[in-house]
Amino acid sequence: MLPLAQVQSPQMPALPLGPSLERVRGPIEIPIYSNWQLALFVVLAVISLALLLWAIRAVMRSILGNSTTLDPAKAAKAELEAAALGTKDQRFAIGSSQALRRYLSQELNISSSSLTSEEFLIRVQKHPRLSQEFKTSLERFQNDCDAVKFAQCRLNSSARHGLTQQALSLVEQAESMQQEAAE
Numbered sequence: 001m002l003p004l005a006q007v008q009s010p011q012m013p014a015l016p017l018g019p020s021l022e023r024v025r026g027p028i029e030i031p032i033y034s035n036w037q038l039a040l041f042v043v044l045a046v047i048s049l050a051l052l053l054w055a056i057r058a059v060m061r062s063i064l065g066n067s068t069t070l071d072p073a074k075a076a077k078a079e080l081e082a083a084a085l086g087t088k089d090q091r092f093a094i095g096s097s098q099a100l101r102r103y104l105s106q107e108l109n110i111s112s113s114s115l116t117s118e119e120f121l122i123r124v125q126k127h128p129r130l131s132q133e134f135k136t137s138l139e140r141f142q143n144d145c146d147a148v149k150f151a152q153c154r155l156n157s158s159a160r161h162g163l164t165q166q167a168l169s170l171v172e173q174a175e176s177m178q179q180e181a182a183e
Helices: 035-064 072-084 089-108 117-125 132-150 157-182
Strands: none
Touching (some): 072 157, 089 117, 089 132, 117 132, 132 157
């Protein structure tokens, strides 16, 4: 056997010049779509679907000739009766007041959105077609509703029924005044 010092190992050739293996990375994944493109696609799809449903609904209405618009007086009366069925006094007062205000804004073009009761009553007072009796009754009704809404007054069943009848009467009076003005 030969001593270890005498065994010669073959020498490895030198590495060629070029990029080092330390900086080599794997393949870079490039997404097909970026996040903003996907979000834009979803938004456009939702808008397109909404427009399609709206168009189908419009076509169906024109084919059927069915008008779902309700007479404002009938809608107000139905809304007042629904408010009367409410269990809480505050909800009853809010619903009744809103129903009457909505009716007057539709029928007499008195804007009532985002107005306090006092501001609304000032606009009603300036309306030329309404009688003074109607304006006084409306003011009394609004004050009673505000007492329930803000002062949290309690209503018994007869007071609730009285307020509902007063509101229905106001709707009928306004309706008759509108019919007289149209003639």
